[in-house]
Amino acid sequence: MSSPRKSEKIGRSFRDNDKEDREDEEKGGFVGKVKDFIEDVGDKIEEKVGFGKPTADVTAVHFPHINLKKAEIVADVLVKNPNPIPIPLIDINYLIESDGRKLISGLIPDAGTIHAHSSETVKIPVNLVYDDIKDTYRDIKPGSIIPYRIKVDLIVDVPVFGRVTLPLEKKGEIPIPHKPDIDLEKIHFQKFSSEETIAVLKLRLENKNDFDLAVNGLDYDVWLSNANVGGADLEKCAKIGKNGVSYMDLPITFRPKDFGSALWDMLRGRGTGYTMKGHVNVDTPFGAMKLPISKEGGTTRLKKNKEDGGSDDDDENEVS
Numbered sequence: 001m002s003s004p005r006k007s008e009k010i011g012r013s014f015r016d017n018d019k020e021d022r023e024d025e026e027k028g029g030f031v032g033k034v035k036d037f038i039e040d041v042g043d044k045i046e047e048k049v050g051f052g053k054p055t056a057d058v059t060a061v062h063f064p065h066i067n068l069k070k071a072e073i074v075a076d077v078l079v080k081n082p083n084p085i086p087i088p089l090i091d092i093n094y095l096i097e098s099d100g101r102k103l104i105s106g107l108i109p110d111a112g113t114i115h116a117h118s119s120e121t122v123k124i125p126v127n128l129v130y131d132d133i134k135d136t137y138r139d140i141k142p143g144s145i146i147p148y149r150i151k152v153d154l155i156v157d158v159p160v161f162g163r164v165t166l167p168l169e170k171k172g173e174i175p176i177p178h179k180p181d182i183d184l185e186k187i188h189f190q191k192f193s194s195e196e197t198i199a200v201l202k203l204r205l206e207n208k209n210d211f212d213l214a215v216n217g218l219d220y221d222v223w224l225s226n227a228n229v230g231g232a233d234l235e236k237c238a239k240i241g242k243n244g245v246s247y248m249d250l251p252i253t254f255r256p257k258d259f260g261s262a263l264w265d266m267l268r269g270r271g272t273g274y275t276m277k278g279h280v281n282v283d284t285p286f287g288a289m290k291l292p293i294s295k296e297g298g299t300t301r302l303k304k305n306k307e308d309g310g311s312d313d314d315d316e317n318e319v320s
Contacts, residue, residue, distance in 0.1 A: 051160045052082040054114065058152060058170035059121070063287045068142075068177055069131070075124040075150055077168065081114040085159060088113050093153040094124055098146045098174075101137060104128055114156070124152065130176055143178030143209045147171065175286045180213070180240075181206040182293045184222075184276060185247075194257050201250040205280070205293075207240040213282040214239050215246070220278030220293070222252060229254035231278065 056079045065072040073096070081087050089111035096103045104126060114120050133140050140146055154166040186202035201222065207213045215238045221231035230252045240246040276295045281288070 051084075051158070053158060053161055053164055054082065054087060054156055054166065055080045056154050056166045056168055058150065058168050061150065061170055061172055063174075066175065066177060066284075066286060066289050068179060068291065069129065071128045071130070071174060073126045073128055073174075075126070075152065075170065077122045077124060077152060077154065078119060079114050079122055079154065079156075079166075080119045081116060083159065084116050086113045086115050087159075088157050089122065089154060090157055090163065091153075091155040092122070092124060093155070094126065095151045096126065096128065096148055097151070098137075098140075098148050103133060103148070122154075128174065133176070140176060142176055144176050145173050145210050146176065148174050173286075175209070175211055175284065177289060177291060178208040179291050180280060180293055181208055182276060182295050184274060184295065192256075195255060196253060197256050198251070198253050201252060203248045203250050204245060205238075205240060205248060206245045207243060209284075210242050211285055212239060212241050213280075213284060215248075215280055215282055217281035218248075218250070218278065218293075220250065220276055223275040225273060 056077055058075055059078045060076045062074045062076070063071055064074060075094070079089075090109075092108040092111045093105075094108070095105040106126070108124065111122060130142075148171070150170045150172075152168040154168065156164050156166065158164050183204040183206075184201055185204050188200045188202065189197060190200060191198040205215070215236055218234045218236055219231070220234075222229050232250070232252065234250060236248060238246050238248060274295075276293065278293050279290050280293050281290050283289075
């Protein structure tokens with residue numbers, strides 16, 4: 001038979017256990033409610049504030065400068081940040097390829113920050129050196145147009161989502177320019193004297209590219225023998241189709257006495273060499289270009305005028 005003291009002790013023990021269980025239940029229920037409340041508030045805050053993944057698109061590709069050596073390419077990437085805080089652009093990886101062959105690739109680190117609730121255009125500049133292409137791909141020739149594909153990976157750091165990679169791409173065409181071929185076909189003298197001679201150069205300009213050239217300016221110098229007989233900056237509008245030919249009249253004024261024996265060679269019917277150098281400013285489907293023009297090793301002769309027994313066409317120099 002149990003003693004009253006022992007029974008009291010056992011009863012107290014059961015009551016203490018029941019109390020602890022009730023406290024654990026109440027504590028667990030409270031913690032669970034708090035946790036659910038926090039998660040619910042978090043979801044509502046996230047929904048209210050509007051965290052989301054940014055979007056991006058390559059909106060345009062520009063060629064700010066193209067010459068015979070390289071093409072400067074700028075890709076415009078529009079990035080939209082829907083979040084209430086700025087997001088950093090961690091890295092930009094880019095690749096330009098043609099028919100599956102890599103032309104150039106690179107990395108732009110720490111590319112800036114996109115402000116909260118805004119859209120900003122990020123510019124990706126690339127220099128494409130033609131010698132690097134021609135050394136690698138022998139089938140790419142000057143004057144041709146090659147297809148390209150620009151692939152861009154934007155890596156951004158977004159709250160809630162963490163690091164996000166946005167893959168983009170854009171297709172187009174890149175020109176590989178060829179300088180125009182120039183020939184001096186004739187020289188027509190409008191006025192001839194020892195003090196001042198006015199002449200018009202009959203110029204043949206050949207476009208050796210697979211794209212049109214719209215000539216809007218020309219600067220040039222002409223040498224007969226080793227004497228510079230002048231040149232000019234000429235504003236001339238002429239369109240030369242792809243692989244086409246155009247003819248231009250270029251005026252020059254010079255003093256024959258300044259170029260010595262070259263004039264006497266011409267007067268005696270002997271050929272004298274000529275050289276032309278300069279640049280032609282053209283508009284193309286890919287933007288403006290300044291292309292060099294040059295011709296060395298040509299020969300010109302002076303024929304007699306009609307009064308001296310020549311024909312009607314002998315008031316012009318022949319060029320060969």
